[in-house]
Amino acid sequence: MCTSVTLTTADQVHLLARTMDFTFQLDGEVLLHPRMYQWMSEADGREHRGPYAFIGMGRQFKNALFADGVNEKGLSCAALYFPGYAVYEKEPKDNHDNIAPHEFVTWVLSNCASLEDVKAALSSLAIVEREVKLLGTVTPLHWILSDRSGRSIVVEPAADGIQVHDNPVGVMTNSPEFTWHLTNLRNYIGLRPGQCTAKKLGELTLSAFGEGSGLAGLPGDFTPPSRFVRTAYLKEHMKPVSSETEGVSAAFHILSNMNIPKGIVITEQGEDDYTQYTAAMCSHSGSYYYHHYQNRQIQKVCLFQEDLDRKELKSFPANAEEAIHSLQS
Numbered sequence: 489m490c491t492s493v494t495l496t497t498a499d500q501v502h503l504l505a506r507t508m509d510f511t512f513q514l515d516g517e518v519l520l521h522p523r524m525y526q527w528m529s530e531a532d533g534r535e536h537r538g539p540y541a542f543i544g545m546g547r548q549f550k551n552a553l554f555a556d557g558v559n560e561k562g563l564s565c566a567a568l569y570f571p572g573y574a575v576y577e578k579e580p581k582d583n584h585d586n587i588a589p590h591e592f593v594t595w596v597l598s599n600c601a602s603l604e605d606v607k608a609a610l611s612s613l614a615i616v617e618r619e620v621k622l623l624g625t626v627t628p629l630h631w632i633l634s635d636r637s638g639r640s641i642v643v644e645p646a647a648d649g650i651q652v653h654d655n656p657v658g659v660m661t662n663s664p665e666f667t668w669h670l671t672n673l674r675n676y677i678g679l680r681p682g683q684c685t686a687k688k689l690g691e692l693t694l695s696a697f698g699e700g701s702g703l704a705g706l707p708g709d710f711t712p713p714s715r716f717v718r719t720a721y722l723k724e725h726m727k728p729v730s731s732e733t734e735g736v737s738a739a740f741h742i743l744s745n746m747n748i749p750k751g752i753v754i755t756e757q758g759e760d761d762y763t764q765y766t767a768a769m770c771s772h773s774g775s776y777y778y779h780h781y782q783n784r785q786i787q788k789v790c791l792f793q794e795d796l797d798r799k800e801l802k803s804f805p806a807n808a809e810e811a812i813h814s815l816q817s
Contacts, residue, residue: 493659493719493743494632495726497732502635503638504558504640505739505743506766507766513761514547516545516583516765517805518545519800534585536598540597541791543615544776553594555593557597561600561602563596563600563603564634565632568661570662577615577616584612586614587616595613606652622692683699683700701780706718710753725740740768740769744773747794763765765781
């Protein structure tokens with residue numbers, strides 16, 4: 489379970505934000521992936537080097553595993569769970585870039601500068617069924633991407649190949665497929681920030697108990713369809729913001745309505761599914777903002793303050809004692 493949203497400020501700064509909801513303790517840290525840093529695909533053993541540096545939340549193993557990030561050209565990407573719908577290749581394909589599902593963020597951010605680049609590159613990509621050794625399972629994923637144009641797309645692996653959908657609402661959650669979520673929004677066209685007017689029923693006049701009556705029917709549970717509707721509504725009616733800092737604050741306010749405290753959602757295996765971190769990525773400044781479950785202070789790492797040609801990954805550990813930057817820095 490995860491939720492993602494895009495925002496554009498009045499000064500045309502574009503943001504992609506997301507929650508990471510998971511049962512397994514991911515212990516993610518912000519990582520810098522430098523230009524031309526070599527990594528080996530778990531799908532076919534081929535070595536990859538991409539021309540673009542990026543920064544995002546991940547874990548260091550033999551290869552770094554990234555859940556999201558933003559690169560030096562302003563392309564940003566977030567991976568979200570897609571159970572029951574993700575369909576991958578069983579084996580590598582000739583004359584294709586073959587990658588494991590959990591390598592998509594690394595592949596796309598190190599190789600592509602824009603959404604148009606992504607669409608072109610996908611024609612020669614094969615996403616091959618390979619498990620994440622840390623989890624012992626093949627992760628069913630789909631991805632939301634945005635760039636400096638402010639537009640957004642969704643990439644979904646399906647039985648008839650990789651599907652690319654333009655994203656007119658700039659929102660994504662989990663299953664079912666993205667087009668279903670867009671259709672489902674039609675069930676909620678009556679929602680509004682204004683109030684319901686009083687209504688007469690026979691001789692009885694009925695009025696709302698208080699403010700917020702125009703939102704009666706807004707789903708409040710944590711299923712993917714409900715989070716999609718709730719996020720789309722909040723994004724649409726949030727007051728406009730003028731700057732990057734205000735945009736980051738707005739994104740975190742929207743996603744706070746999707747944050748899952750421990751104990752609220754319990755899986756069939758008896759495990760907590762909860763929001764481990766929330767992050768926002770700015771396509772223009774190359775900044776990555778985030779906070780973890782136990783530390784709600786928004787912290788910031790800027791890609792362009794780092795050596796993008798360094799030889800190794802760089803990690804930015806964050807906790808209550810080691811804050812990197814405050815939002816106002």
